[in-house]
Amino acid sequence: MKAKVYITPKAGILDPQGLTIERSLPALGFEGVSNVRVGKYIELELPDGEGAGESLERMCRKLLANPIIEDFEYELIEE
């Protein structure tokens, strides 16, 4: 089973990369863009079976993301 994990800086936490991008966009004529947040995208393959979601959730909490500063979301893709 494939999974996609999206990790972003927690709401309220300053994201200097996102801010820099946000401030650069008007220079290229893209006005009005806000709330740019830069994160990570991780793809992985899990062993099939029940409990994959729960296992992935724990992986995110324990390693893939640092819950103190990062939020995460994931998608499981049945093939």
Place this chain on the structure above:
Amino acid sequence: MAASPHTAAPPARFGVVIFPGSNCDADTHDAIETFAGAEGRYLWHKETRLDDLDCVILPGGFSYGDYLRSGAIARFSPLMEAVRRFAAEGGLVMGICNGFQVLLEAGLLPGAMQQNEKLKFICRLVSLKVENDQTPFTRRYRQGQVIQAPIAHHEGNYFIDEEGLAELEANGQVVLRYCDPEGEVTQEANPNGSLANIAGICNREGNVFGMMPHPERVCDALVGGTDGRGVFDSIIDSVRERSGR
């Protein structure tokens, strides 16, 4: 002539961890060896026996390439399980720079490191205010003293939630803060955006300590200064006192 009790005391025993990618291990080990009251040995990241040691130091560097997040992978090494037990039994543990990041990721210290606010690697001398001179790592300094030590990092922007910060402050766990040369804790003196200018913290029990600046790089007047010697002297004093040496 009778030997003084001081010279007769056995040395404080330091272990300096080597993770793949550590690069301040030799500097730290060599700094330790300049103290008459200390001896150091290296600890490979697969070692699990620490019972001959008084203090374990996690040095600076780029453990495991800083993959994923700084310190995120190092915390799973066999040695870190041993360090966790060592700390739980009251052993002294200090993380310098990347070592501090590892202690945060391992949950041995509260909070997390983010990239520096300006997204740049910063390598320069900074002024630090000693906020707590009662810890085993800072007792040779006095509260309010300003010392100088270099920082060299890309992720030194300390973060903890509001509640966590209040707890740190209330318990005296903020040990070092970035300040100007006069000791004023100002925004301008904050090199990396760190919350409340935090440069070093300890756990509630006081036996685990992390700092972003490098005390081992200011242990020799010929190269950089000697302001960092107080950290090692403090540890040596604490070890002597604990063991009644």
